[in-house]
Amino acid sequence: MSFELPEVAVLLAAYNGMSWIEEQLASILAQTNVHVSIYISVDPSTDGTEGWCAEYAATHPNVTLLPPAGPFKGAARNFFRLIRDVDFSEYDFVSFSDQDDIWYPDKLERAIAKLRSDDVDGYSSNVVAFWPNGRRMRVDKAQPQVQWDYLFEAAGPGCTYVLKPALAAGFKKLILDEWKRVQEVALHDWFCYAYARSHGFKWFIDPVPGMDYRQHAGNQVGVNAGFRTAVARAKKALDGWWFEQVRLVASLTRIGVPNMEADESESDLSILRIISNVRQYRRRPRDRVALLLICACQIATSLNTEPTSARD
Structure with a gap:
């Protein structure tokens, strides 16, 4: 009996990420019981991120560096570019990734199991935030969903999102149709969750953390702690x-x-x-x-x- 691993397109937005991106990529490539294809879009950087990613992609066949298209001046626009330019129509699932986190080995495997067994379309999870001084904190976003929560908050950090094809395709169509106005959206994860819930897609927020969520001075949003x-x-x-x-x-x-x-x-x-x-x-x-x-x-x-x- 043949067994094919789920194919997952991982969309990774990067900017001045040399301090962390190698560890992040290693954790993605180490995912269990899935086959990942990583697509990287780099906002023009000053620390050599583009050159390093080009060399990395050249030696890793399942890693693709997209051609320059910035400046984006923010992670949301970089993610919108990834969603617009990556053809993920043949993948089983689509996932978002930041450049500076550490995914647990079963992050995608657990997400896919939930998406399949619970008949939901979108997945996110809690995370464990960590700081350079060694501090660690579980970030809980898994409270019960309410009728209009998606208008005021995301379903957790976007780097935990995993989408089924129909949801990913619908979100991509909206971005293409409203490309100019979408550039004014500040938070892609909030927008994605809002699209999903408002269009009848089911979403699951997993209380089990799937990754270590790095906190540092360069975080665009980060954890609301302190x-x-x-x-x-x-x-x-x-x-x-x-x-x-x-x-x-x-x-x-x-x-x-x-x-x-x-x-x-x-x-x-x-x-x-x-x-x-x-x-x-x-x-x-x-x-x-x-x-x-x-x-x-x-x-x-x-x-x-x-x-x-x-x-x-």
Whole structure:
């Protein structure tokens, strides 16, 4: 009886990754009971990443370095380029990868088993964050999904995502159809999860960690752990960036979402509706509290900036 290993296309976005990328690639190539093909897109770097990846690909037949196409100025645009340019139509599964993590040997095998046995289309998992000083922390994203969580958060780090062909193909079509607008999306993993959930695809968030998630000064997002990180994220949320991204993702996924009117004249009303339905927008209780605080600040800011004549 013949047994063919699942074929997995791994899309890896890189930028100034010489300190970590060799260890990351080794962990991907060491995956058990799957056959991987790695596609690397390098945002123009200053540390020799492109040259090193070219040499690596030349000696590893299942590693392909895509031609230069940047600058992308962000991981999301680099991933959108990978999704656009890689033909993964013949693969059994598609996976995303960062340049600086360490995958556990059974990461893909476990994901594929879940995708097949649970009849789901998209997979993500918890991770174990680690720092140069030796600190380690389990990052839990596996709370039960709620009705509109995908509008406000991802399904965990994008480097844990594994997609079935229909989901990957649909997401690729949306990116191609909306290429110009997609460039304004800041977080590809959030966008992918939003597309999946809003189009009826089933998603599983695995509570079992599948990788070590490296934290360092060059992380574009990283783990929300520590006072400085919390402050940085709060500033983005309070300056309107977060809600702009919410409306953009809602618009791109082409679904009418209650309580998220794009009309500026109804923005306060929308926020009040979010407050009244907060349990349907975030999975974790503490994140619901954070959302309530952000909404309250948005309303307060709106009242403070309202023209005096409008209040008289």
